[in-house]
Amino acid sequence: MEELNQLLKQRRQKAQELSDMGVELYANDFKPTHSISELLPHKETIPEGADHTAGPRFTIAGRIMAMRKFGKAAFLQLQDASGKIQIYIKRDAVGPDVYTHFKKLDIGDIAGFTGTLFITKTGELSLMASVLKPITKSLLPLPEKFHGLTDVETRYRQRYVDLIVNPEVKETFKKRIEIISLIRDFLNNRGFMEVETPMMHPIAGGATAKPFQTHHNALDMELYLRIAPELYLKRLLVGGFEKVFEINRNFRNEGLSTRHNPEFTMLEFYQAYATYHELMDLTEEMVSWIATEITGSMQVTYQGENVDLAPPWKRLTMVESLVQIGGIPLETLQDKEKTFALAKEKGIDLDENVGLGKAQTELFELLVEDKLIDPTFITAYPTEVSPLARRNNDDPTVTDRFELFITGREIANAFNELNDPIDQKQRMEQQIEERGDDEEIFPILDKDFIRALEYGMPPAAGEGIGIDRLVMLLTDSPSIRDVILFPHLRPEKN
RNA sequence: GGGUCGUUAACUCAGCCGGUAGAGUAUCUGCCUUUUAAGCAGAGAGUCGCGCGUUCGAAUCGCGCACGACCCA
Numbered sequence: 001m002e003e004l005n006q007l008l009k010q011r012r013q014k015a016q017e018l019s020d021m022g023v024e025l026y027a028n029d030f031k032p033t034h035s036i037s038e039l040l041p042h043k044e045t046i047p048e049g050a051d052h053t054a055g056p057r058f059t060i061a062g063r064i065m066a067m068r069k070f071g072k073a074a075f076l077q078l079q080d081a082s083g084k085i086q087i088y089i090k091r092d093a094v095g096p097d098v099y100t101h102f103k104k105l106d107i108g109d110i111a112g113f114t115g116t117l118f119i120t121k122t123g124e125l126s127l128m129a130s131v132l133k134p135i136t137k138s139l140l141p142l143p144e145k146f147h148g149l150t151d152v153e154t155r156y157r158q159r160y161v162d163l164i165v166n167p168e169v170k171e172t173f174k175k176r177i178e179i180i181s182l183i184r185d186f187l188n189n190r191g192f193m194e195v196e197t198p199m200m201h202p203i204a205g206g207a208t209a210k211p212f213q214t215h216h217n218a219l220d221m222e223l224y225l226r227i228a229p230e231l232y233l234k235r236l237l238v239g240g241f242e243k244v245f246e247i248n249r250n251f252r253n254e255g256l257s258t259r260h261n262p263e264f265t266m267l268e269f270y271q272a273y274a275t276y277h278e279l280m281d282l283t284e285e286m287v288s289w290i291a292t293e294i295t296g297s298m299q300v301t302y303q304g305e306n307v308d309l310a311p312p313w314k315r316l317t318m319v320e321s322l323v324q325i326g327g328i329p330l331e332t333l334q335d336k337e338k339t340f341a342l343a344k345e346k347g348i349d350l351d352e353n354v355g356l357g358k359a360q361t362e363l364f365e366l367l368v369e370d371k372l373i374d375p376t377f378i379t380a381y382p383t384e385v386s387p388l389a390r391r392n393n394d395d396p397t398v399t400d401r402f403e404l405f406i407t408g409r410e411i412a413n414a415f416n417e418l419n420d421p422i423d424q425k426q427r428m429e430q431q432i433e434e435r436g437d438d439e440e441i442f443p444i445l446d447k448d449f450i451r452a453l454e455y456g457m458p459p460a461a462g463e464g465i466g467i468d469r470l471v472m473l474l475t476d477s478p479s480i481r482d483v484i485l486f487p488h489l490r491p492e493k494n
Numbered sequence: 495g496g497g498u499c500g501u502u503a504a505c506u507c508a509g510c511c512g513g514u515a516g517a518g519u520a521u522c523u524g525c526c527u528u529u530u531a532a533g534c535a536g537a538g539a540g541u542c543g544c545g546c547g548u549u550c551g552a553a554u555c556g557c558g559c560a561c562g563a564c565c566c567a
Contacts, residue, residue: 005539005540006503006504006522006538007503007504007521007522010521011521066530068529068532068533069526069529069532070527070528070529070532071525071526071527072526073529074527075528075529075530086530088527088528088529090528091527092527106521120529120530121528122528122529122530124529124530126528126529141520141521142505143505143506143519144505144506144519144531145505146505146518146519146531147506147507147518147519148505148506150506151501151505151506152562152563153501153561153562156562165505255567258563258564479563479564490560490561490562492561
């Protein structure tokens with residue numbers, strides 16, 4: 001028998017006492033007639049000082065969040081999914097037996113009440129209870145009412161408690177769900193079709209990242225949790241679906257930070273016969289619309305910084321951004337030796353085999369990225385860092401690609417898709433060669449993907465948007481863990 | 495992987511130049527039928543994250559470990 005502390009013993013004892021009185025501790029037959037939020041508008045129509053017992057009766061259920069007990073009466077705060085309301089319960093109204101049951105209830109218990117609405121002396125809408133029904137006994141005490149639960153470790157490990165006691169946390173996750181729903185609406189309205197592609201891949205492709213590995217017993221084969229859905233969505237373009245999207249988890253076996261969780265949610269969408277310019281337009285429209293729906297404005301504040309999401313957004317090539325924002329002379333950027341020298345001076349360690357484009361990209365990440373607060377599309381990414389993107393017709397050293405940055409963070413990545421199977425195969429092989437010594441990245445050529453391209457993939461543009469980061473922006477959340485219900489943590493002791 | 499900070503009652507936190515562990519909330523008891531961080535009076539509640547060391551004596555000092563946060567890679 002485990003040793004229980006005093007508080008836990010007391011709760012168990014009260015539960016036993018209630019049970020002994022014939023009260024069902026975990027009742028399953030209670031039906032509220034109303035949600036709490038449905039009662040709140042009545043405040044406007046009930047005259048102050050009106051008869052407590054007059055008016056229609058309502059039945060509600062929820063968790064008791066606070067109790068202010070007097071000898072033979074008490075006020076409670078009851079919380080359900082929709083809101084909170086005060087309950088007034090007095091012995092004379094419910095009878096001595098029920099009042100005895102009530103005295104055995106604790107903060108945290110779930111209970112149902114039937115009663116009439118009235119306004120208290122202090123002007124608060126309240127339910128005068130005539131019926132009380134204990135529904136679920138809580139054996140663990142909730143955190144303190146005033147400070148709530150602030151210990152982040154407990155908040156993440158026991159998100160259910162966090163959600164009970166911290167209303168703003170619940171709001172953030174409601175917004176997350178709403179954002180995803182708005183994305184679906186937006187894309188569905190434009191004729192995109194939502195699809196589901198495999199989460200377990202025989203080859204981890206579509207991005208460069210370390211995958212999680214698993215094993216399929218019946219087929220006796222290794223499988224990888226997907227690092228990106230890209231190659232499957234493109235197969236669907238080959239198959240004739242011209243506008244597809246998928247919103248789901250990607251898994252990357254890499255470090256954790258305020259911006260990285262090993263599983264994260266990605267929107268990817270592909271549109272045949274479109275170009276990345278059209279996707280920039282679409283992205284501006286979608287994100288600014290969602291911001292308006294969620295926050296009421298296209299001007300949002302993120303961690304004290306003002307961000308203007310109103311279109312049109314700034315569009316710069318990577319080289320332009322290095323000149324304008326990074327302060328690097330164009331002449332330097334066009335010369336491989338000078339660029340490498342500058343990179344070295346800035347403390348960037350570059351392999352001798354890499355090209356000018358890689359060096360530019362590193363300089364961009366170091367000098368420009370975190371200065372892009374208002375939304376900015378960076379275009380013309382070097383080909384050598386864009387293995388799946390189509391080369392630019394006029395300058396084959398860069399691709400028809402953009403990344404979108406807001407508050408210094410990468411939010412989206414998009415490009416005209418490479419649909420030349422010969423070029424694609426060569427570039428994949430080159431990638432494999434370059435990362436060949438990193439054993440955890442599993443360099444395997446996806447021959448079936450090449451075969452699909454050989455059948456002919458229509459010209460298309462595709463984009464990925466990191467949903468977690470978008471939600472962070474629109475909910476002013478400093479850490480990705482604040483927008484993921486159950487973020488990854490090491491296991492608890494014991 | 496490196497650095498900094500943190501871990502004390504169920505929760506929020508004090509205590510830390512070493513000397514038998516404290517507050518508020520919550521809980522329990524008594525009083526209280528319009529309170530809203532209700533009030534008044536009283537009480538109980540702790541492996542001070544874990545381990546080793548220094549010391550007559552460690553929540554406090556040192557080392558190691560665990561978990562977490564932030565920053566860096």
